[in-house]
Amino acid sequence: xxxxxxxxxxxxxxxxxxxxxxxxxxEVFDIPVKMVWHKETSLxxxxxxxxxxxxxxxxxxxxxxxxxxxxxxxxxQEAAVKGKMVWGICNGFQILLExxxxxxAMLRNDSLKFVCKHVNLRTENNQTPFTSELKKGEVxxxxxxxxxxxxxxxxxxxxxxxxxxxxxxxxxxxxxxxRAASNPNxxxxxxxxxxxxxxxxxxxxxxxxxxxxxxxxSADGRKMFESILKTSLEKVCx
Amino acid sequence: xxxxxxxxxxxxxxxxxxGLTQEEYDKIKGFLKRDPTxxxxxxxxVMWSEHCSYKNSRPLLKLFPTSGDRLLVKAGExxxxxxxxxxxxxxxxxxxxxxxxxxxxPFQGAATGVGGILRDIFTMGARPLALMDSLRFxxxxxxxxxxxxxxxxxxxxxxxxxxxxxxxxxxxxxxxSYDANPLVNVFCLGIVPHERVMRGAAGGVGNPVFYVGATxxxxxxxxxxxxxxxxxxxxxxxxPNVQIGDPFLEKLLMEACLELYETDAxxxxxxxxxxxxxxxxxxxxxxxxxxxxxxxxLVPRRETGMTPYEVMLSESQERMLFICKQGREEEVIAIFKxxxxxxxxxxxxxDDKMVRVKDKGEIVAEVPALSLTDDAPLYHRExxxxxxxxxxxxxxxxxLKEPVDVAASFKQVLSSLNIASKRWVYQQYDHMVRTNTxxxxxSDASVVYLKEPKKYVAMSMDxxxxxxxxxxxxxxxxxxxxxxxxxxxxxATPLAVTDNLNFGNPYRPEVFWQMKQAVIxxxxxxxxxxxxxxxxxxxLYNENPSGPVDPTPVIGMVGLIENKDFxxxxxxxxxxxxxxxxxxNKEELGGSEYIxxxxxxxxxxxxxxxxxxxxxxxxxxxxVIHNNWVESAHDCADGGLAITLAESCFHPKTKWGVxxxxxxxxxxxxxxxxxxxxxxxxxxxxxxxxxxxxxxxKEKGVPxxxxxxxxxxxxxxxxxxxxxxxxxxxxxxxxxxxxxxxKIK
Numbered sequence: 001x002x003x004x005x006x007x008x009x010x011x012x013x014x015x016x017x018x019x020x021x022x023x024x025x026x027e028v029f030d031i032p033v034k035m036v037w038h039k040e041t042s043l044x045x046x047x048x049x050x051x052x053x054x055x056x057x058x059x060x061x062x063x064x065x066x067x068x069x070x071x072x073x074x075x076x077q078e079a080a081v082k083g084k085m086v087w088g089i090c091n092g093f094q095i096l097l098e099x100x101x102x103x104x105a106m107l108r109n110d111s112l113k114f115v116c117k118h119v120n121l122r123t124e125n126n127q128t129p130f131t132s133e134l135k136k137g138e139v140x141x142x143x144x145x146x147x148x149x150x151x152x153x154x155x156x157x158x159x160x161x162x163x164x165x166x167x168x169x170x171x172x173x174x175x176x177x178x179r180a181a182s183n184p185n186x187x188x189x190x191x192x193x194x195x196x197x198x199x200x201x202x203x204x205x206x207x208x209x210x211x212x213x214x215x216x217x218s219a220d221g222r223k224m225f226e227s228i229l230k231t232s233l234e235k236v237c238x
Numbered sequence: 239x240x241x242x243x244x245x246x247x248x249x250x251x252x253x254x255x256x257g258l259t260q261e262e263y264d265k266i267k268g269f270l271k272r273d274p275t276x277x278x279x280x281x282x283x284v285m286w287s288e289h290c291s292y293k294n295s296r297p298l299l300k301l302f303p304t305s306g307d308r309l310l311v312k313a314g315e316x317x318x319x320x321x322x323x324x325x326x327x328x329x330x331x332x333x334x335x336x337x338x339x340x341x342x343x344p345f346q347g348a349a350t351g352v353g354g355i356l357r358d359i360f361t362m363g364a365r366p367l368a369l370m371d372s373l374r375f376x377x378x379x380x381x382x383x384x385x386x387x388x389x390x391x392x393x394x395x396x397x398x399x400x401x402x403x404x405x406x407x408x409x410x411x412x413x414x415s416y417d418a419n420p421l422v423n424v425f426c427l428g429i430v431p432h433e434r435v436m437r438g439a440a441g442g443v444g445n446p447v448f449y450v451g452a453t454x455x456x457x458x459x460x461x462x463x464x465x466x467x468x469x470x471x472x473x474x475x476x477x478p479n480v481q482i483g484d485p486f487l488e489k490l491l492m493e494a495c496l497e498l499y500e501t502d503a504x505x506x507x508x509x510x511x512x513x514x515x516x517x518x519x520x521x522x523x524x525x526x527x528x529x530x531x532x533x534x535x536l537v538p539r540r541e542t543g544m545t546p547y548e549v550m551l552s553e554s555q556e557r558m559l560f561i562c563k564q565g566r567e568e569e570v571i572a573i574f575k576x577x578x579x580x581x582x583x584x585x586x587x588x589d590d591k592m593v594r595v596k597d598k599g600e601i602v603a604e605v606p607a608l609s610l611t612d613d614a615p616l617y618h619r620e621x622x623x624x625x626x627x628x629x630x631x632x633x634x635x636x637x638l639k640e641p642v643d644v645a646a647s648f649k650q651v652l653s654s655l656n657i658a659s660k661r662w663v664y665q666q667y668d669h670m671v672r673t674n675t676x677x678x679x680x681s682d683a684s685v686v687y688l689k690e691p692k693k694y695v696a697m698s699m700d701x702x703x704x705x706x707x708x709x710x711x712x713x714x715x716x717x718x719x720x721x722x723x724x725x726x727x728x729x730a731t732p733l734a735v736t737d738n739l740n741f742g743n744p745y746r747p748e749v750f751w752q753m754k755q756a757v758i759x760x761x762x763x764x765x766x767x768x769x770x771x772x773x774x775x776x777x778l779y780n781e782n783p784s785g786p787v788d789p790t791p792v793i794g795m796v797g798l799i800e801n802k803d804f805x806x807x808x809x810x811x812x813x814x815x816x817x818x819x820x821x822x823n824k825e826e827l828g829g830s831e832y833i834x835x836x837x838x839x840x841x842x843x844x845x846x847x848x849x850x851x852x853x854x855x856x857x858x859x860x861x862v863i864h865n866n867w868v869e870s871a872h873d874c875a876d877g878g879l880a881i882t883l884a885e886s887c888f889h890p891k892t893k894w895g896v897x898x899x900x901x902x903x904x905x906x907x908x909x910x911x912x913x914x915x916x917x918x919x920x921x922x923x924x925x926x927x928x929x930x931x932x933x934x935x936k937e938k939g940v941p942x943x944x945x946x947x948x949x950x951x952x953x954x955x956x957x958x959x960x961x962x963x964x965x966x967x968x969x970x971x972x973x974x975x976x977x978x979x980x981k982i983k
Contacts, residue, residue: 013578014400014490016400016401016402016489016671017671019672020671054402055400055486058489113392113395114395116399116664116665116666117665143670145399147399210670212673215802215805216676217678
């Protein structure tokens with residue numbers, strides 16, 4: 001068995017970060033990637049699946065609302081149950097919410113405008129396969145680009161989310177303080193990314209695949225891909 | 239032949255509604271040797287509109303240099319030019335205007351402008367990689383102008399973000415001459431392997447003609463004709479002429495077409511933009527020296543009861559026409575079905591050079607293809623220098639007293655909307671998707687990485703309508719020189735340009751004179767810089783109820799960077815670096831941002847421009863960048879030297895200070911600080927490398943002087959050892975950074 005994980009990247013009509021995710025996984029980190037069209041019913045022999053950003057189905061009804069009915073999503077549900085890595089970025093996060101793999105809902109940004117810029121994230125949970133190479137409290141500079149990233153969850157469920165350590169990233173300032181001014185979309189408690197109880201399903205609004213090369217402004221996203229590699233290596237060694 | 243169609247009496251009123259003159263109507267009858275049907279009249283009307291035929295501007299466009307070693311497809315041959323960048327790869331780029339639709343319905347007008355230019359690029363076989371926009375709006379103190387700006391920006395964001403092509407740069411300018419007629423010029427660049435460059439030509443008798451994409455509705459009928467007349471208060475009624483864009487559908491269409499190009503089943507492909515089905519059938523037939531026969535009854539529709547006239551003239555968006563090889567139909571249809579797209583065979587290629595349109599088998603139009611394109615009318619309009627021009631040019635600046643508080647004027651110019659940060663705009667655009675954007679918006683040029691063939695392209699859009707108003711020939715030259723300077727400052731060797739000519743009604747001799755002079759200037763500059771024009775767009779009839787917009791030639795320049803180490807930004811990089819000014823500062827206040835902002839005047843002559851000297855400065859800058867001697871390079875343009883220095887301090891991550899000492903001025907202090915003399919670049923370099931730069935400049939006879947050093951937090955300019963500006967950079971940055979956003983609130 002190879003120590004390298006294999007990844008599927010889903011392609012919906014309207015996905016537009018699919019190539020970026022493929023490039024980061026395969027060209028930057030040499031992780032074998034299989035592009036999987038949404039009409040397929042199986043992910044094949046992979047260790048993880050990445051649901052990329054974009055505007056699946058044009059986001060016409062509600063972001064991610066139509067994509068969750070795509071045939072491939074059943075295979076994603078199965079993968080999640082089996083404990084495989086399921087990683088949704090931006091629109092991928094929205095699809096995970098719509099399909100019930102993660103709790104909560106996404107509202108329009110409080111500015112009512114699309115926002116594209118680099119933001120700071122504070123690492124809240126480094127116990128997931130995606131964040132194991134990060135230190136708790138470590139600040140990452142990673143871009144966001146979305147019109148609907150205003151994450152919302154009712155108060156009681158939010159308590160549960162926090163007590164289960166399911167918040168993975170929060171928007172913060174340079175010093176790691178979670179201020180209102182450092183929140184680009186008005187999300188509740190500055191939440192930028194969350195995972196399921198088991199930690200194998202991660203949804204996040206920021207785009208780590210856009211932060212893998214200092215030439216593009218930041219390489220802070222690399223540690224997430226390195227975490228995935230490390231996790232797989234450990235699994236094989238154990 | 240028998241053309242069966244509803245017999246409509248062709249009256250002078252009907253001709254006027256179609257924007258045709260009696261003379262043009264007689265010409266149509268000459269081609270047909272009979273009276274046209276109403277469908278034929280509609281076809282001629284759109285194909286002979288300025289928007290499609292360039293009938294008033296073609297004689298001027300011939301002045302542009304259009305050949306060069308790198309050109310694979312030249313201007314005018316296809317939807318967009320194609321330029322070799324080595325290693326078997328090429329780029330295709332072009333600019334298009336969507337001024338009139340944006341004036342009437344800013345959101346959809348701008349959105350469909352983005353959709354249209356994207357189709358132009360992927361029609362060439364290229365995958366679109368980057369968008370830019372050159373935008374001009376009126377006086378932001380007026381409520382309707384704010385509405386136009388916010389509408390246009392959200393329209394561009396809506397389309398570009400959804401389809402996933404980054405909007406990486408552009409320009410934004412305000413002047414009251416654009417109050418009711420904003421300018422929205424959209425640029426797209428794509429990449430294509432040489433062997434996959436597609437053509438918009440029909441060929442092979444009997445080959446099937448396909449229609450793919452959105453269904454056809456009544457939207458946009460006569461859009462091209464609408465774009466070819468003045469905007470008036472009546473224009474509001476033409477809102478239905480503005481099309482509605484669907485970026486999601488276009489994304490599917492784009493991916494499907496790119497997949498189709500992987501096969502060798504395609505003969506030719508053309509998007510349905512202006513004049514829709516009419517233009518795409520006529521142009522593919524004319525280019526291929528062939529004929530095309532279609533039946534409108536086979537065209538997928540979204541509305542019932544549409545006449546052949548309406549189907550032929552509809553400008554519904556996100557549609558393409560293509561011709562494939564006979565026998566390959568099923569393979570091609572399968573690709574479009576995969577992407578859930580509507581595809582239908584609507585006709586076939588013939589050899590009689592006619593465009594024949596049937597409706598359920600009955601002929602409704604039958605027109606020689608060439609009569610719609612190559613043989614369209616051509617006019618040499620009268621030109622006349624505006625009467626008040628000499629007076630404007632010879633304005634005596636001694637009548638304007640130098641301000642006592644120069645620092646206050648500096649802050650005023652720094653926070654003027656034309657100088658201030660455009661962050662409010664570009665943060666609404668996804669400028670990073672596709673993970674190629676190297677220089678984020680805000681530097682002189684945008685730099686985009688090409689994963690294949692591992693090179694970088696730099697691009698910039700520039701135009702200066704104030705200079706063009708005061709001296710259109712110089713304005714034209716400077717638009718090319720400045721975009722070249724921006725591209726050079728990023729470390730790129732300029733390759734080629736695309737142009738957008740935005741002018742008023744060409745029937746006004748003064749307007750035509752402005753256009754002619756501007757084109758003469760642009761053409762000469764393109765020759766000197768060896769940057770051929772690979773395509774572009776002409777937008778005329780840009781008028782307010784009160785008169786034409788200021789003449790606005792816009793240039794999109796593209797350059798190539800072969801080596802990562804050459805990439806240079808306009809921002810200072812290290813404390814202690816030496817600041818060097820290249821070029822000469824003359825007493826030139828004419829047309830400057832300072833004179834407009836502080837004295838509210840558009841007067842004087844445009845700055846002088848010596849193209850040979852400009853070329854020398856640009857070549858020198860590239861040399862020193864390629865020697866790896868330079869930390870930052872910034873074009874000294876709008877707002878003059880003081881503004882240029884401030885912008886170089888505003889690094890996105892660190893706010894630098896600068897300490898500048900200028901010798902006693904030979905000129906007024908305001909001209910020294912804010913004058914806009916051309917051919918100037920501000921460099922920064924380590925002290926050791928600065929010496930090398932200065933020595934090489936001396937050897938080559940390039941004017942260069944050390945003017946100061948990069949410091950930590952204070953922005954200081956001294957003239958003749960006297961402090962004229964001393965401010966905290968952070969305070970200046972706040973002024974500059976928030977100005978636009980606060981104005982919009």
